[in-house]
Amino acid sequence: MDDSSEALADSTSAASLARSVARSAEIERQLETDPGQFRMLTGDRPTGHLHLGHYFGSLRNRVALQDKGVDTFVLIADYQVITDRDGVDHMQERVLSLLTDYLAVGLDPARTTIFAHSQVPALNQLMLPFLSLVTDSELRRNPTVKAEQEATGGRPMSGLMLTYPVHQAADILFCKANVVPVGKDQLPHLEQTRVVARRFDERYGRAGDRSAPVFPAPDALLSEVPNLLGTDGTKMSKSRGNTIELRMSADETAKVLKKAVTDSDRHITFDPDTRPGVSNLLQIAGLTTGRDPRAIAEEIGDGGSGTLKKLVTEAVNEHLAPIRARRAELEADPAQLRRVLADGNARANEVADATLDEVREAMQMVYA
Template sequence: MSTTSTTTSHLPPAAAPVATPAKDRPAKNRILTGDRPTGPLHLGHYFGTLQNRVRLQNEGMDLFLVIPDYQVLTDRDVADRLTEHVEGLVLDYLAAGVDPSRATIFTHSAVPALNQLLLPFLSLVSVAELGRNPTVKDEIAHSRQAAVSGLMFTYPAHQAADILFCKADLVPVGKDQEPHLELTRTIARRFNERYGPVFPQPRTLLSEAPLLLGTDGTKMSKSRGNSIALRASSDDTARLIRGAKTDAVRRISYDPEGRPEVSNLVLLTALCQGRSPYEVAAELGDGGAARLKAVATEAVNAHLAPLRARRAEYAQDLSYVRGLLRAGNARANEVAERTLAEVREAMGSPS
């Protein structure tokens, strides 16, 4: 079971904590990860990366959490309810167990030096390489824009800037994000070869559940309306799981290749209960889809109940959330300015 679901929490003091200077942090791996502020985080995020983030933080690693608000515009014409979504992400992070005294939470629009890295990074990759990125292709296919913007093609390079500005060397992601990490490594390697050693080549850390399906049997995604939000009520969770796609075979089994939708609910139950999916399937036996959905609903609601309670508690004091962002933005700016200075020196640019 995740450590994020076994403890109760209380609201922290109203004043935002002061970010610990980088020189005072332990000399361990630096982690960079984050989520676009396009809506509430869901179970795919939680089991895909959030649990890993909290675990790494608790092991003493230097955790940077970027909220890439500029990137909201990659697949839509306008950024709707941006402030609400940014603050909602911070609430989800805190509820899941992210500790702001040990993590740096920031928005990349508030870090100008980070965004300046995009230009030299784009010079290191071809248009063809950007267009071949499978995540870009997927985003284009599901784009909400009247026409695909040029920003869409800069998306992978912008993610590389998010990762490399703080010289992250470990990035927890879902399996579908691996191509972005490969391009980030390519950019880091080409920069170092052309200008001298500045950037590490970050490694990918996959979770035990790198990809959960949505209720329609496709990838769980905020934009596809097939996800179960962490903040969803118990009743909404039950309704969504009741509507999840399964099959007509009464015997429950865990067979991700042959029975992906049924296996997805079995896996979700197992993750929430801290058990093997094969054990869950064997216990359900001939219970059929109705029994599977009832057990999955009970497991999800029980697992998320403490998280949802913590989130509601934090939501009572949004001034604390805003203070956290100010502190995180301040530290991210200090780190980005140092990196940009190194880049300028390596490239021979005037300071």
């Protein structure tokens, strides 16, 4: 087993996690003094509409990094939709909805490159040399691939799903992103990208110069993602229909929250272990108001779940009001949305073409 294989196998160890945490903390400090040294890549699959979990889990942080001065790339991963699905129903509508949410929360196309997988051929062409750098067994050990294999119920896994970790590596490396916001559970995914980057440079280098790598090994920017439950008390998920979508109206939000799962105890307390439904609503209220959920619980006291739901509804609607107003403006001009995406695609293509040229040169595949 080579060093890269050992790193990949070790990516979930306590020592590896400690190193990632320490490096992430170092990056956080550097972001305050020299954000321009970083290029970030992140994104979403257009499989449904974005919701509060996405907003508090990643969207706000993307905007904050953009505003600090980080060179930001945001991917609309349309090709990844077909890794585990048989069709592309409503793809156009979902891609534009995703873009609308991005702009509504504050991503600025003048400072952030927003693009779609399928529109950047050179990015996807990197898959070919990258696939030669990984083994079948390494791909099957990837957590996402393993989870998909276990969830298929005997259905054959697609080749695209099996090679998903390499596609993800191409997403990150095509623009030479050196920082990727992830949760701790996603570190094995990023380590696969780091392995691909190292192996490419070990095998090919830059025109034979191994001291000048083609690709940086990207680091994780770890963030504490709030563990928000869906309104039915289970994991918040687009597919389960238990979310508060950013695009919902105030009335729709009120109806969804009115049905949220709580419990029979009238006295409101914040206790995630024994009162998950009540505590989840308190956490949402805390996130949208900037207050401590425990203080909110004490304030409600014996007011019961009705008072809690009313408070949460008002807090969510007030917090999302400017985002929803901006969203309505954006939806009224779909031609402008398409122009924004076209501009982002053009920028991503420039970057991807330049990277592919470097790859071809390193691989001695320039013939004219």
